[in-house]
Amino acid sequence: xxxxTSISNLRKYLVQQVQQQQKIGLVPTMGALxxxxxxxxxxxxxxxxxxxxxxxxxxxQFNNPEDLLKYPRTLEADCxxxxxxxxxxxxxxxxxxxxxxxxxxxxxxxxxxTVMESASRPGHFNGVGIVVSKLFHIVKPHRAYFGxxxxxxxxxxxxMVADLxxxxxxxxxxxxxxxxxxxxxSRNRRLNEExxxxxxxIFRIMESAKNALLKGESVSEVIKEAKQEFSAVDAxxxxxxxxxxxxxxxxxxxxxxxxxxxxxxxxFLGPVRLIDNLVF
Ligand code: AMP
Numbered sequence: 001x002x003x004x005t006s007i008s009n010l011r012k013y014l015v016q017q018v019q020q021q022q023k024i025g026l027v028p029t030m031g032a033l034x035x036x037x038x039x040x041x042x043x044x045x046x047x048x049x050x051x052x053x054x055x056x057x058x059x060x061q062f063n064n065p066e067d068l069l070k071y072p073r074t075l076e077a078d079c080x081x082x083x084x085x086x087x088x089x090x091x092x093x094x095x096x097x098x099x100x101x102x103x104x105x106x107x108x109x110x111x112x113x114t115v116m117e118s119a120s121r122p123g124h125f126n127g128v129g130i131v132v133s134k135l136f137h138i139v140k141p142h143r144a145y146f147g148x149x150x151x152x153x154x155x156x157x158x159x160m161v162a163d164l165x166x167x168x169x170x171x172x173x174x175x176x177x178x179x180x181x182x183x184x185x186s187r188n189r190r191l192n193e194e195x196x197x198x199x200x201x202i203f204r205i206m207e208s209a210k211n212a213l214l215k216g217e218s219v220s221e222v223i224k225e226a227k228q229e230f231s232a233v234d235a236x237x238x239x240x241x242x243x244x245x246x247x248x249x250x251x252x253x254x255x256x257x258x259x260x261x262x263x264x265x266x267x268f269l270g271p272v273r274l275i276d277n278l279v280f
Contacts, residue, residue, distance in 0.1 A: 001083045003090045007098075007138050010091050014052070014139060022049040026141035028132060031055040031092075032072035032186035033081050036176040040145040041085045043173050052089040052139050053082055059095055060103070061127025067273075072186055091139070103130050109156050115249050116264055117152050117275070120239050125156045132157055136166050144168055149175040149183055151262060151277045155249055175276070177203065183276045190272045198235050199269055205229045206263045206278045209243075213255050214280070219243050220253070230267060239266035239273065246279060 004010040014024060025044030029037050037053075044051040055078055062068035075092060082090055107129035117124055136144065146154050154172055161170055176184050181203030182196075191199060209226045213219065223241060230238040242264045245252050255261045264277040 001087055005093055017050050023142045024048060025051045026139045026144045027053045028135050029053060029055055030057045031078045032074050033078045034184045036147060036184035038085050039176050040147060040173050041087050043171060044145050045086055047143055050088045052091055053087050054091040054135055056093055056098060058127055058131040060130050061124050063121050063123050072189055109159060112155050112159060112249060116240055116242055128153055128156060129160055141168050143171055145171045145173060147173050147175060151264060152249060187272050187274060191269060195235060195270045198233060201233060202265055202267060202276050206265060209263055210278055210280050235269055237268040241265050
């Protein structure tokens with residue numbers, strides 16, 4: 001496995017690969033890798049000749065300095081996991097390498113960023129747009145892999161690829177969960193034992209909301225019940241619980257056809273903010 005920290009060395013290597021007709025897959029991550037990330041590596045390996053995993057804790061997408069500071073950084077363990085998974089290339093640049101100057105370009109994703117994550121994390125999707133477009137220009141992948149776990153990110157990146165005609169295919173992979181339903185996340189490792197025990201309630205509450213909706217209960221009633229279930233657990237502080245149309249992420253009053261609805265949650269558990277979603 002090759003490890004690059006310099007953009008120009010990575011580019012030189014990838015130019016040679018493309019000259020040899022190799023297809024490139026890119027998996028952008030912020031490290032602290034888990035099985036969810038590895039599922040994206042495996043998907044890329046199945047479709048491409050060379051899989052590049054970027055590991056970069058992108059400062060421009062953090063609006064909370066403490067979250068940025070406390071974000072786990074485990075490069076050595078990440079590289080060992082990637083090597084074992086058969087990843088070909090790791091790109092782990094410094095912040096100076098990625099941002100010799102603070103970017104002045106700003107993305108505006110319109111209605112896609114007036115909902116859910118945007119309210120609590122102003123500027124977050126601008127930072128995502130900047131770093132993902134930089135990674136696309138640096139790596140020039142044939143395919144790029146993202147997890148459905150970050151549903152709003154998927155919507156924003158899909159729109160960016162369409163609006164800016166990036167010449168690549170986006171592949172969206174399902175959310176990998178622990179046996180108890182908790183979505184795998186790098187932030188889970190910041191939960192203490194008690195919080196970790198409580199965390200799977202998030203998935204259970206989403207599941208029971210989904211079942212109630214499919215039985216014909218109204219969206220407003222289901223949201224009310226779910227909010228009550230979150231408030232019944234002291235350790236939770238709910239940020240949002242939304243039922244949205246998958247195509248534009250706007251809240252809905254009546255559920256649409258199968259596969260076009262999503263339940264989206266963000267909740268603080270102790271100091272850790274967790275997000276999850278169910279598409280149904
Ligand atoms: P992150 O390192 O959290 O920025 O995540 C990097 C990529 O992995 C993103 O596309 C995430 O959506 C994806 N990802 C994170 N957690 C999971 C998971 N549990 N299952 C599948 N993909 C995930």
